[in-house]
Amino acid sequence: MGNIMEKNTKEGYGKILGRLEQEILDVLWSKGDATGKEIFDSIKSKREIALTTVLTVIERLTNKNFVKKVRGESVYIFKPAFTKDEFAGKVSKEMLKSIFEISASGASASFVDMLADTHPLELDRLAFLIESKKKEMERKAWRR
Amino acid sequence: MGNIMEKNTKEGYGKILGRLEQEILDVLWSKGDATGKEIFDSIKSKREIALTTVLTVIERLTNKNFVKKVRGESVYIFKPAFTKDEFAGKVSKEMLKSIFEISASGASASFVDMLADTHPLELDRLAFLIESKKKEMERKAWRR
DNA sequence: CATTCTATTCGACAATTTGTAGAATGTCAA
DNA sequence: TTGACATTCTACAAATTGTCGAATAGAATG
Secondary structure (H helix, E strand, O other), X not given: OOOOOOOOOOOXXXXXXXXXXXXXXXXXXXXXXXXXXXXXXXXXXXOOOOHHHHHHHHHHHHHOOOEEEEEOOOOEEEEEOOOHHHHHHHHHHHHHHHHHHHOHHHHHHHHHHHHHHHOOOHHHHHHHHHHHHHHHHHHHHHOO | OOOOOOOOOOOOOOXXXXXXXXXXXXXXXXXXXXXXXXXXXXXXOOOOOOHHHXXXXXXXXXXXXXXXXXXXXXXXEEEEOOOHHHHHHHHHHHHXXXXXXXXXXXXXXXHHHHHHHHOOOHHHHHHHHHHHHHHHHHHHHHOO
16 A cells, blocks of 8 residues: 655655664674774675765764764774664654654554564563653652 | 754754644644645744745645645645644654664663653553553464 | 736755765875 | 875765745636
């Protein structure tokens, strides 16, 4: 039947990062840290691309504070500024804020569906998180 | 202390729609349907803007299938293609998919935090949704 | 029918974001 | 000094969104 949200925009709506940006962060998350050349090699092994292209985008990620740049011996070394979890957390907080402004209930329903489809085991953890959060809120309400 | 995700990009990361796009959909969601002129009037009452600007963006939303355009008597009438809930559901599905590819656990945690902050009462509904979903999954697993 | 509003569509330009990469410049060792 | 390698600069292209004026199409009126 074809999803209505498709094909209208370049990347779709949920895209946080561009393709190359994502590739770079993936390399960094998997290696922990890397030189520009290493990142380039890794991406180059999958598709044709110029070194400077990769360097440029790494630089941009650095400016966005997604990547840290530190001087190594004779070469810069790049590190992810956040772990995957931290990153996902920060970004989703932003995104969800936008969505919640439109409709919290619609977002909740989708969230559960999505989770059930892709990470069914996470459902239990989510249930647990909710319980914890509720308890935490009670404690806070208590202390007043 | 200042969120690290701020100020780097024009709009921030979670933005699904541009400002004017959002304003237009908001008008449509609140009125149910409206002519171009009506939408324009509504937005114009809050800030200076040209009629054609609004019309152009309505047209773009129509092409994205966010808005339906139907011939009324002598004037076109626009309607939201989705309710707020549907829209939030569809969009968040997309977004969450992206985020989950990065980290499901980070996203879950943020989700709960966000919900607790902005719509605390939704927490119970979410817990309920999870339970329902789990039961549904059990039933499906059962039938095999 | 010609004139005059009003509605709608077109075409354009600006700013931002992301991808792309060559040119220029910097660094360090032989 | 001369290479070889590293890093930065500069630029362009395509998309997206905001912004409108000009042109065109339709409807209403005299």
